[in-house]
Amino acid sequence: MDLTYTPEEEEFRARLRQWLGKALPTLPAKPSPDDWPGRRAYDLGWQRMLDDAGYAGVHWDASPTTRLIFLEETERAGAPYVGANFVGLLHAGPTIAAEGTAEQRARWLPPILRGEEVWCQGFSEPDAGSDLAALRTRACRDGDDYVVSGSKIWTSHAEVADWCELLVRTDPSAPKHRGITWLAMPMDAPGVTVRPLRTLAGSAEFAEVFLDEVRVPVANRVGEENDGWRVTMVTLSFERGTAFVGEVVACRRVLGELARTARENGRWDDPVVRRRLGRLNAEFRALWRLTQWNVSEAEANRGVPGVGGSVFKLRYSHARQELYDTAAGVLGPDCLDLDRPWTLDRLSSLSYTIAAGTSQIQRTIVAERILGLPKGR
Amino acid sequence: MRFQLTDDQRALRDGVRQLLARRFDGAALRAAVAAAGPGGAVLDRALWRELGAAGFFALRLPEEAGGVGLGLPEAALVFEEAGRALLPGPLIATHLAAGVVPGAATGEVVVAAVDGGLVEWWAQADVVRGEPAEGTGLDGGVREGGVRERGAPDGGAPERGVREGGAPEGFVSEGFVSEGVVPVRSVDPLTPLHRVSGASGRSSGSASPGPAPNPVAVLLTAAEQLGTAARVCELAVQHARTREQFGQPIGAFQAVKHLCADMLVRTEVARPAVYAAAVTAGPADIAAARLLADEAALRNTRDCLQVHGGMGFTWESEVHLHLKRAWVRAQRGGGVTESEEALAAELVD
Numbered sequence: 001m002d003l004t005y006t007p008e009e010e011e012f013r014a015r016l017r018q019w020l021g022k023a024l025p026t027l028p029a030k031p032s033p034d035d036w037p038g039r040r041a042y043d044l045g046w047q048r049m050l051d052d053a054g055y056a057g058v059h060w061d062a063s064p065t066t067r068l069i070f071l072e073e074t075e076r077a078g079a080p081y082v083g084a085n086f087v088g089l090l091h092a093g094p095t096i097a098a099e100g101t102a103e104q105r106a107r108w109l110p111p112i113l114r115g116e117e118v119w120c121q122g123f124s125e126p127d128a129g130s131d132l133a134a135l136r137t138r139a140c141r142d143g144d145d146y147v148v149s150g151s152k153i154w155t156s157h158a159e160v161a162d163w164c165e166l167l168v169r170t171d172p173s174a175p176k177h178r179g180i181t182w183l184a185m186p187m188d189a190p191g192v193t194v195r196p197l198r199t200l201a202g203s204a205e206f207a208e209v210f211l212d213e214v215r216v217p218v219a220n221r222v223g224e225e226n227d228g229w230r231v232t233m234v235t236l237s238f239e240r241g242t243a244f245v246g247e248v249v250a251c252r253r254v255l256g257e258l259a260r261t262a263r264e265n266g267r268w269d270d271p272v273v274r275r276r277l278g279r280l281n282a283e284f285r286a287l288w289r290l291t292q293w294n295v296s297e298a299e300a301n302r303g304v305p306g307v308g309g310s311v312f313k314l315r316y317s318h319a320r321q322e323l324y325d326t327a328a329g330v331l332g333p334d335c336l337d338l339d340r341p342w343t344l345d346r347l348s349s350l351s352y353t354i355a356a357g358t359s360q361i362q363r364t365i366v367a368e369r370i371l372g373l374p375k376g377r
Numbered sequence: 378m379r380f381q382l383t384d385d386q387r388a389l390r391d392g393v394r395q396l397l398a399r400r401f402d403g404a405a406l407r408a409a410v411a412a413a414g415p416g417g418a419v420l421d422r423a424l425w426r427e428l429g430a431a432g433f434f435a436l437r438l439p440e441e442a443g444g445v446g447l448g449l450p451e452a453a454l455v456f457e458e459a460g461r462a463l464l465p466g467p468l469i470a471t472h473l474a475a476g477v478v479p480g481a482a483t484g485e486v487v488v489a490a491v492d493g494g495l496v497e498w499w500a501q502a503d504v505v506r507g508e509p510a511e512g513t514g515l516d517g518g519v520r521e522g523g524v525r526e527r528g529a530p531d532g533g534a535p536e537r538g539v540r541e542g543g544a545p546e547g548f549v550s551e552g553f554v555s556e557g558v559v560p561v562r563s564v565d566p567l568t569p570l571h572r573v574s575g576a577s578g579r580s581s582g583s584a585s586p587g588p589a590p591n592p593v594a595v596l597l598t599a600a601e602q603l604g605t606a607a608r609v610c611e612l613a614v615q616h617a618r619t620r621e622q623f624g625q626p627i628g629a630f631q632a633v634k635h636l637c638a639d640m641l642v643r644t645e646v647a648r649p650a651v652y653a654a655a656v657t658a659g660p661a662d663i664a665a666a667r668l669l670a671d672e673a674a675l676r677n678t679r680d681c682l683q684v685h686g687g688m689g690f691t692w693e694s695e696v697h698l699h700l701k702r703a704w705v706r707a708q709r710g711g712g713v714t715e716s717e718e719a720l721a722a723e724l725v726d
Contacts, residue, residue, distance in 0.1 A: 001386065001450050002379045003656050009378070065378055259724035268725075271718075278717035281724055282650070282665035289380075289649035296380040311645045314638070360631075366641055367634035371614045376629030 043083030047115030071245035120161035139168035158207035180228035317352035417569030429484020453655035460604025499571035595710035599670035606673035609681035
């Protein structure tokens, strides 16, 4: 058990830190959360800066430990995270890299890395959330095209996306996992309608996407017809391990700010508040150690993430909510003020036990796949 | 960074697990409980010497001093196994006495320690190490130097003998009042307890924090708690797979499944916290390990009992033994409050 980094890893860290010191002051001002075109331009611009400096592919090519260092250092320096590049860098891109043809990789991967195209994810449907494989958006073959009709929901960045990684049903008579196909759909195709959806935090972070006889070329299919479920699982397992590295670093920083705020406003004198903060310190320290543990495990398995992802997500999503509930305790009545820091964070933390597999689904995964308990309801 | 067990560490863990499976299996555990009379459990001296021969106590002593020459991470792995197996005896106190109290390293001498006003295995220990008494002005010497020993002062083999209640014969009582030592009817049938009045201001509920707990003892206790958390998760899963109700294994029901999943999550979050604390030996890491491991052990033993239902509420089931030992360990090393306060203070340092 070794927590020290190799000289090469330390050198990578030092070089990155130096570059961040020079690059971050040249970033334009952060756009307002409602300015979608501005956010797109900002996030793509950051990705181009990373590409120029040779860091664009860190999510794809680098070792898990290098990725950990990259995410840790960029967060510490206050650099942007992937933003609108999220699906391209962490879902669609890795899927195309793993399952796409040479032509498909050449068409779609460079624009993702260069910060030129934005992807969104068309997986969930109004009637297919946790039970994703129940999705019903239909795709019928017509010559060299699929004709797609249906609707997708909770699609982040749909308003500004160029492409959508889309799951469609190509064989309604097959068992539900075996009739699904993965398509790359251009968002400007006729028949695509995007309707922004407001989250409970008030902002339009995601959208509904309606598809009315949208023609998608068969050449845009990644993997075989009806093999889309397996292709998708490649995507879903990709980011486990380092998925929340930056967020854990950020949560630890927030925790420190919270403690200092409590000292300033007097809440620190309440032992209940102090003990909650102390417990959260233990919690996020443990989550950081679990991250290092999972990354080391992925390193040992040549980059294949272990089963630790569900364990991590279950605990982290709860800890994040606890952090911002504690922040509310420190703020007192100010926690109702949307202009105070942490109020919006508290609201958005509520999605963590729901998005990307609810805590209930994660527990079932842990129980059945790790503990080997029998399948059932 | 390679934060995984090395091959040697894996081999050490497996070796200890095999040794304990051979020398202290479920049948031995039940026999030990059955043998524990009203006076409490009896320490198996032959097993103690075997543990000594296996390097259990001399693990961290340098090889020049006759030890194994390993570090805290290895000790954490060994004590995790001890926790899993519910191995009885003042294991940590004797481990910490290796190299300080003659005979401790080899398992010839059993060493107990005062912690938070309580002593585990007082009556059967050859040596009891104390804490400073409040208001006496004496340095009781929790660490080295404050050893109170009964038996031959010339360094020969200490005399062994158990007296009912009170202090063992020959016990030197500087620093705390041996007349104030009273037996406690211990909740854990395999951990006899004595209360030592005046030995410590750190009994639970006390306003005075008293002497700081030995951080290595806190860490190794966390390792034992981790072992318990992992073991009772396995017991619950085994039971949930085989026990049938409503025509199916109860583990097929989500309500039961999710209890088991939460047990695994607590264990696997506590594990890297404990291991990292063993690597860094930093005070904040140790405090975090303690909080996470206590939580995992206390809540997992509860959930294990819940999964076992009425069967778990019987004396014959071993579930209660894990639960009670977890309660005993949670009292060591100062209160949970102190660990939380220390970690809160660390945020604004």
